[in-house]
Amino acid sequence: MTSISAIKPSKKARIGLYSVGLRAYWEQFPGLRERLTEYGQYIEKRMSAWGDVFNYGLVDTEGEGRKAGEWLNEQQVDLVFCHAATYSTSSTVLPVHQINKAPVVFLNLQPTERISYDRTTTGEWLAHCGACPVPEFANAFNRAAIPFRVVSGLLGLDYTPAISLTNEITHERKEAVRTWIEIEEWVRAAAVPRNLQHSRFGFLGNSYSGMLDMYSDFTMIQAQTGLHVEVLEMCDLDRQLRQVTPQEVKAKLDEVHRMFQINGDSPSDPIARKPTEEQLEWSCKVAAAQERLVREYDLDALSYYYHGAPGGEYEKLQSGFIVGHSLLTARGIPCSGEGDLKTAVAMKICDLLGTGGSFSEIVVVDYVDDTILLGHDGPFHIAISEGRPVLRGMGLYHGKQGTGVSVEAKVRTGAVTTLNVTQTGDGKLKLISSEGESTNGPIMRIGNTQTPIKFRQAPDDYMTSWFAEAPTHHCALSIGHNASLFAKVGELMKVKHVTL
Structure with a gap:
């Protein structure tokens, strides 16, 4: 990595x-x-x-x-x-x-x-x-x-x-x-x-309304992992934002230019365009505030979501989240979107093991290449990227309010393993691992992260097996074949582990 x-x-x-x-x-x-x-x-x-x-x-x-x-x-x-x-x-x-x-x-x-x-x-x-x-x-x-x-x-x-x-x-x-x-x-x-027993996970805002698989019982999470959940408000982040200096913004902007490509308009999607200077500066200011928040509350990971009232200050604030949360994820503070705390745990496990852990879900199946594309609209684990990730300005965030800058990238070609943390009907956590190969197949140019993966089963057979385990619809995507490693983590945590 x-x-x-x-x-x-x-x-x-x-x-x-x-x-x-x-x-x-x-x-x-x-x-x-x-x-x-x-x-x-x-x-x-x-x-x-x-x-x-x-x-x-x-x-x-x-x-x-x-x-x-x-x-x-x-x-x-x-x-x-x-x-x-x-x-x-x-x-x-x-x-x-x-x-x-x-x-x-x-x-x-x-x-x-x-x-x-x-x-x-x-x-x-x-x-x-x-x-x-x-x-x-x-x-x-x-x-x-x-x-x-x-x-x-x-x-x-x-x-x-x-x-x-x-x-x-x-x-x-x-x-x-x-x-x-x-x-x-x-x-x-x-x-x-x-590490989990000594961890503080921030929960900023709320979960995406209606995503029943992602709702988490914070007491259950602490009882089975030992981690503490620190409930945060948008005003906590807004307070940090008001303290950000021009020097901090410039430092973040320099960091962004080192880690990302700033590409032009998407050749296919009219809502994915070259980020404007204003969008980049705003994302960098928010990123500086996000790092301030992590340091003030001594966080080890963060799960977040906030839609905000249309045209409100917090809607604008959340529109700048993806870049900063990608930077934090790359530096050992995994950030999971849509308020998915269980996937933040999966991402943290991957990161602690030095295998990355990028926020993902099923994007689309390619039946010609026999691959499934996994990804999301952010954040992305930059440290496991195939080349430098691309930043695109988004005219809208699909299914969400606001506009801003998003990350377009894929996990490097080679061995990969997904790790899903789900919750069973009796309130127990469960780990689900799947090994596969990240291919050099094509991806869409729509400002989202996407990685084409060939699993050991054909796509339909794989999805049927995965869905039968009642997962959350997000997972952490790690580099390397790690199912044996994740199984040992599950055994030591006294959490059931399933390898597909």
């Missing part, structure tokens, strides 16, 4: 880690304990690229397990990895997670792709038998009603320890590559609940 400085840096996940073994082994097999500790340190180093890692070290008795559980509580970890370094009794491991309630992932990571059968000793074998205790752990955790996950594969060292009797350089093998992709996803996913 294109690097654009964030207004508020996100928090890294706090990751707990410990390795397990059997204390009786240490005197019987000199060097084994140190060898397993070294493996744990390697895991710690790799994980530190994505989160803040707290490595307790070896847990080898039931009493040590209780100490580890208390220590992990002190570190306020979001997720714990238990490295099954060699055989250990389940009574050693279970107390850790009866005391520390963070989700747990067992790491079954064999150091070698194949032991040296002719040379292997018992001590050598024990350094490679991490899979042995995992069924025992699974049984104990199941009976204790503690959920668990398992990652199995190769450790992926890029060297062989001096004590080893076999080759342990496995980092290029597919079993190691796959394993570390999965570990990375767990660490990155763990950052999402932590």
